[in-house]
Amino acid sequence: MTDFIKQRWIAVAAAAVLVLAVIAYFVVRDDGDKKPAKSVAVVPQLDTGGLALASLLKSGRTVTYHATYTSKSDAKVSGGTVALEMWNTKGKSRVDTTLTTPDRKVVHTASILADGKGVACRQPPGEKWSCASVPPPAEGDPAGLVESIRGKLAGRSVTQRSEKVNGDDARCFRVSAVAGAEALDVCVDRRGVILRLVSDEARIEIAKLDTSVPGSVFDPPASPGK
Secondary structure, eight states, rough: OOHHHHHHHHHHHHHHHHHHHHHHHHHHOOOOOOOOOOOOOOOOOOOOHHHHHHHHHHHHHOOOOEEEEEEEOOOHHHHHHEEEEEEEEETEEEEEEEOOOTTTTTEEEEEEETTTTTEEEEEEETTTTTEEOOOOOOGTTTTHHHHHHTTOTTTTTTEEEEEEEETTEEEEEEEBBBBBBBOOEEOOOOOOOOOEEOOSEEEEEEEEEEOOOOGGGGGGGOOBBO
């Protein structure tokens, strides 16, 4: 597979969650203020709330869980309505989306990490699944969501509160807005599993959370190309 095609498949993997505006913001937005690296760099530190959230998000990558989420966003941004589903256990993870367009066409995507290998899959309307091998994601996070949130905490005020999200006890964190980056509200359970994520433009919230994670769920729906 050519480098161009591999890059295209990486984009497809990201699109599994980028259809949600809030995730698109965190995964692909460039704040535009990056400067060339210097031999000595001053890195903004995390405050107490930021440290707590970063630690919980990292911990959540080792938890065994199956989660389905409801989502709300501007259909003009997301391209339609989106269903989001995740499976996770230590060292393995999968994120699926189902996008239903305004004309009722359905697009499925799957981003999978298993045995240190990344796979991105897509099923366009009325077609078969196709998959491609992609570089393994950081921290076992195939959608890039957790790492993207953690990467945006430095130099921002993060305040904590306790709340219920769909009946579950949650620790919620309000991440302040800064120039070029909007505020974000993140709620996780005591293990670090994301229960709710809200920006000015979009929202995802847990609908069902259980521990049903069969090993077969990490098998790609089609044989990945090289």
